Amino acid sequence: MALLAKQMWRLLHHPTSLLAWVLKGRYFRHISPMEVKTSNSPSYGWRSILAHKTFSAKIIDQSSKQWRVEVLEALIDLGDVQLIQSLRPSDNFRDDGYCWIHTKSGMYIVKSGYKLAMQLKEEKVKTAVTEPCINPLQAMIWKLQAPRKLKHFLWQALTGCMVTCGRLANRHCGTDRSCPRFGDFEESINHLMFLCPPALQTWALSDIPTSPGSFPRDSLFENFDYLLLRAKENGTPQNLIARLPWIAWFIWKARNDKVFNGNDIIPPDTVLDATREEENWRVAQVLPGNEVTGRNLDLITDILENESPLPRCLVDASWVTNSTDSGGGFVFDLVSGTHMYGSFGMDQVLSPLHAEFTILVLAMKSSLQLGFTSMSFQTDCLQLVKLINDEEDWRALASEWNEFIHLLSSFTVFSISFIARECNVRADLLAKEAHLQNSIFSHVNSDIPG
Template identity: 45%
Template sequence: MAAKPLLKMGLRKTIGLGLNTRVWSEPWIPDTRARPPRASLQIGFQDPGLLVYSFIRQDTKQWNIPLLHEFFQPEDVSLILGLRPSRNRMLDGYAWNHSKSGIYSVKSGYDLIRRTKLEQEAVGVREPSITPLLRYVWKIRAPGKMKHFLWQSLSGCVATCQNLTFRHLGSDSRCPRCGDPEESINHLLFLCPPALQVWALSDFPSLPGFFPSTSIYQNMSFLFWKTKELGMTDPHKDLYPWILWYIWKARNDKIFNGKEISSEDTLIHARVEAESWRIANRSEEDDVEFESCVPQSSPPRHPTEFRRSPLCRVDASWIDHGSVSGLGWCFLDVIGNETVGAQGCRRSLSALHAEMDCLLWAMSSLRERGNLSVHFQSDCSDLVSMVGSPADWPSFQTELESFSILRESYLDFTLSNIPRDQNVRADSLAKGARARGLIFSQIIHTELVDDGSRIIFPTGHM
């Protein structure tokens, strides 16, 4: 009973047939906090016994869109359209609204209570959060010690003279390399003359007032994300963990060993070590040329070079506050013929819902073309987990019901996870579909001919 208020705060009704969910009194709208819908201005009387079932067309098992617009506010209609009613007489259920899967966890419950308390106590203006920066550190491709060092730098935990003096572990806060009155973390890594010269000699652009700046958070944000926008490519834009690490090492050599390391040597050392690490950690996928879904200019024609099973890669593109989700898939049969699909559809409830929508569309489209033995691949690990353990994902109850029906029609079906850089074609199709901002669906089939060229057959467009 003590946990009942928490459950009422975090539970959401999942819609199957809509027969046991009251429209105006139960939390079935998938907002940040699950809630009943808000009535449109035209609705005066709200029938307390009205069921969600009344808004589902029984011939198609789809939402009655004109009726939704008549009863609910436009913002709520878009959220409702992200839900998928059941096609197989499934009753409504419950899901935890504060996790992707819909399963309650102690951590998500604690986070909900903590957020609620902070919202109630919040006064004044909040400082910008550095959580995205701290979170991104662990995604960087670099040795663990360097990730930890970057995290310490952002958290203010590096033993600079300023920090040591603040903690009464020293009496001199001056920079040991240039004599600046305060050796802060940002000064050490970006503004101290030797460090500033390293950045000037590197491929990273110096932008006065922007990089290097007086804020370590702005500097790290620039290295994490802005360099790609400026056109820097791998491996040049990924060198910064080594540069920061060896600036720190050069500073320590000066203090503890009396050794002066030039900025040129610091940068050379960083580049050599970075390249050595990349070679040592290169995966087999990096060594093998990516077997793309893009048609080959000289496709294999010998029977021993054909694929053992048809392959379909799927991906989705979804952004918050967008009006359209983009879906994309590419299929190669055993002899190299290719079929690709791109679709712009109403914005899905979440990015993961869009991934599932794409898988369902690809499965349905290939089944209609008679392809009943297919190996599917996705760069979304949650999608693979969901298909393998559907009971652990109550938020996707109706989607998994549709998947189960489609799966039964396949003679041979597998789904596996691949790295994102191996799913470039499907990703491009999905992003292109979303960028159009239109509701459409297009499927194009190409066949190889004896001279290695391809004949294109548009098979679906609306």
């Protein structure tokens, strides 16, 4: 810009130069180059010079040799304008010319032009209303441990490239803006992914912590910022954050299943499918000959070590501070290949360990009632496993311990072992769903509770 302004300055002060004669004959034959607004088929060089010409204001009408009062009033204090008007331009001034006020000499130099341009740029940045920069979030999406298809999907959601009813209406590809799953709201990307009631419940059922005011919010960028950055800073384990791509993807699939097939996918199934797919993908990354490290090794070890010829029962509890109740769930995987599901809404107990022990006792009772005296119980509560296997003395669990010992005497074969949370998704979902009911109930059946 500073160099182009130098070219304009040369045209103004050296009108007899070869360049000035050539450009004058082509673009400003009867006027000053500063007065040119448009040209017919201009060259790239001339367009560039015009695009960066500096502001000028002629204060003398050259034909009448009179002051241009409207220009004076725009530039100078009104009291001074009256004094200037008392003087005749023809008596005291030569022909109106150009002066560069940012140097003492009044002559334009590139250094002063560059300095002014930088000052104007900084002032524009300070006063401009800037939108949030999503580049860091985009970079984090590509670093996620997930299939490229899922990372590309998240990138599309973040950058506003997803097809929603609202966006289709904006592009005149339809008139219905309403959400196909919950028609009272316009379907935006943020609504589809986070605020639609089925999506909202899906995030609540996942292990990623949600809380009013922090997540989810009305801003798509804030929601992605929370999932990709803030959740980890707030102490959410990395293995839970890793499920983000699959949860978002299956929310999108559930929406499309409703739009194109008319099927209603309930949030617990969405979470279950997302978690199962994430687990399968993790396991598939550990191939013969590949390096096996970290969480993948732990997951494979848990799966292999927990294979048992006995029927097994997966148990889990849901306990929240300051809540009036808690929930529990268990799943019987029987040798015949059938399943039994248990879901319990319970009064609030003292601690998460109390809730885990209580649901274990209820699962033992159900096992005996169903006629299974040999059972392998599995839980993701390591503290409960240590408590039972090491027979630690917990006075706070005295009543639960006595009932446990009484039921234990009725089993011919009993074992309890620890499994990773990734392998206990079904019981976990049953427990959370039971807690959300806010009531005392029990359900043991081969059908998944509604």
